[in-house]
Amino acid sequence: MxxxxxxxxxxxxxxxxxxxxxxxxxxxxxxxxxxxxxxxxxxxxxxxxxxxxxxxxxxxxxxxxxxxxxxxxxxxxxxxxxxxxxxxxxxxxxxxxxxxxxxxxxxxxxxxxxxxxxxxxxxxxxxxxxxxxxxxxxxxxxxxxxxxxxxxxxxxxxxxxxxxxxxxxxxxxxxxxxxMIVPDPAPVYASTSKTILSSGRLTYQKGFDMLVDVAAQVLPQHPGWQWLILGEGEDRSTLEDKIAHAGIGNQLILKGRVPDTDSYYRKSAFFVLTSRFEGLPMVLLEAKAYGLPIVSFDCPTGPSEIIEDAVNGNLVHPDDITAMAKNVDCLIEDRATRERYALHAGDGNGRFxxxxxxxxxxxxxxxxxxxxxx
The missing domain is CATH 3.40.50.2000 (Glycogen Phosphorylase B;)
Known part of the structure; x- marks a missing residue:
């Protein structure tokens, strides 16, 4: 040419x-x-x-x-x-x-x-x-x-x-x-929300199978809470079976491909990532832009460059389902910590x-x- x-x-x-x-x-x-x-x-x-x-x-x-x-x-x-x-x-x-x-x-x-x-x-x-x-x-x-x-x-x-x-x-x-895309209008943290949000392709990489195990430990103790997963993928049927077997289908909901993710981020209490590995997860940047507290496995690579542990979220040892469940449970029960994390969600946004x-x-x-x- x-x-x-x-x-x-x-x-x-x-x-x-x-x-x-x-x-x-x-x-x-x-x-x-x-x-x-x-x-x-x-x-x-x-x-x-x-x-x-x-x-x-x-x-x-x-x-x-x-x-x-x-x-x-x-x-x-x-x-x-x-x-x-x-x-x-x-x-x-x-x-x-x-x-x-x-x-x-x-x-x-x-x-x-x-x-x-x-x-x-x-x-x-x-x-x-x-x-x-x-x-x-x-x-x-x-x-x-x-x-x-x-x-x-x-x-x-x-x-x-x-x-x-x-x-x-x-x-x-x-x-x-x-x-990072800054939402318009600027988000206002929904401190009274009882919705947990996760998002991503339903694949092995994203670890939604582990998320179901976490949810099975946490959600039955908090019947007023829901956990929504946005996204579609080849693991859907396996995850549906796993959710049904755990008996949490009324609280852990696979929403599929959702065109209006904005409304979900604005109405959520915090965001959870259970990936086995990442590059730099867009969903965490989105959660950060919406001012959400985040709980994430500290998988390689990305989460530790977005989350400051115990400042705007929690980093959990990779694949530790018990520790993840404990951190999710703590945020559910501690509104003050959620609000404090939300106040610091924008720390370091300039880099992105x-x-x-x-x-x-x-x-x-x-x-x-x-x-x-x-």
Whole structure:
């Protein structure tokens, strides 16, 4: 692909497995893209392997183009070479200058495109370096990206350090947190609420199976309280069975994909995260923005960079269900502590301000663009 004149806007494309999903990765990617497209310096688009839903869960600016590699849902490594070929065609057709892989596993499809197209690759890692969630190929793509990508973006300083220590990358590695969106109007903490909130994809990573075990210990002791889980995923039927077996179906409720999360955050007493591992969880940033106290497993990585223990929430040793139940129970019973945590929920918010994050992305994009021979 020949390079274009300097008068042409650089084309930045975000590459996703499926941008119509309701996960945190899709949320933050759309958030960043929606902000970048406001700058007339950039052309912005999304490419997905496929789109399973007729429309994205999170709204995408109407000026942002969308393409799919496949017209229907297509899984499997057996399609690898066809996927690379199809993606190469899209990169050439749309004159894409930078591909941002919103999951590091997608590097396996984009890194081969560098030869013959000149496209620059940014690997945006939403998991932490110590985890290979569900996909063994991640063990291959991370070292490959360290050698061949043009930049690697991690969500936390801790993860950036892990990349540099283990892989000695040849490219720039930069930590850019997920942005926090400040609700409008400003939230007022619902101190009398008897609702606990959790949110995320119903997958092994998010640990909702452990959440059910926690709820089974706590909720029967507090019949006036409810615990709501927002989100959908492949573990729904297993969780439904587990909830029914525990006999807490009237109090622990799977709400599914909810378009208006705002009202749930505004009406909740506190937020709970039971993930086994994270990158930098968007749901915790959302809870923080809404002024909610938070109880979270101190899993790698992310929660400890958002929560100050015993100041605006509680960090619990990973996977310790008994300790989590104790912390949840204490917050249920102690309204004064909930109110004190809510007062400090905004501590340290500046680091996650949307304007700060978008400036960091623009600086990175312009750095990578300067390396393109025109």
């Amino acid at each position: 020949g390079r274009r004149s300097r008068m042409t806007r650089p084309h930045i494309a975000f590459f996703s497995g499926d941008i119509t999903r309701s996960g945190g990765t899709e949320n933050v990617s759309i958030m960043v893209a929606n902000e970048l497209v406001k700058d007339p310096s950039y052309e912005v688009s999304f490419i997905s392997l496929f789109e399973e839903q007729p429309r994205p869960f999170f709204p995408i600016d109407e000026t942002i183009g969308r393409d799919t590699v496949y017209p229907t849902v297509t899984h499997g490594i057996q399609h690898y070479f066809d996927t690379v070929k199809r993606l190469r065609g899209l990169v050439k057709k749309h004159h894409i200058d930078i591909l941002i892989d919103i999951d590091g596993i997608l590097d396996m499809y984009t890194l081969p495109l560098k030869r013959g197209t000149g496209v620059k690759i940014i690997s945006w890692e939403h998991f932490n370096y110590l985890q290979n969630p569900g996909v063994p190929y991640r063990k291959l793509t991370r070292p490959w990206a360290a050698r061949k990508a043009d930049a690697i973006v991690t969500l936390t300083t801790a993860d950036k350090n892990l990349y540099e220590q283990h892989l000695k990358p040849r490219c720039l590695v930069i930590d850019i947190p997920n942005p 301000a949307k304007e700060t994050i978008i400036d960091q992305w623009k600086t990175l994009l312009n750095t990578v663009l300067r390396t393109i021979a025109r």
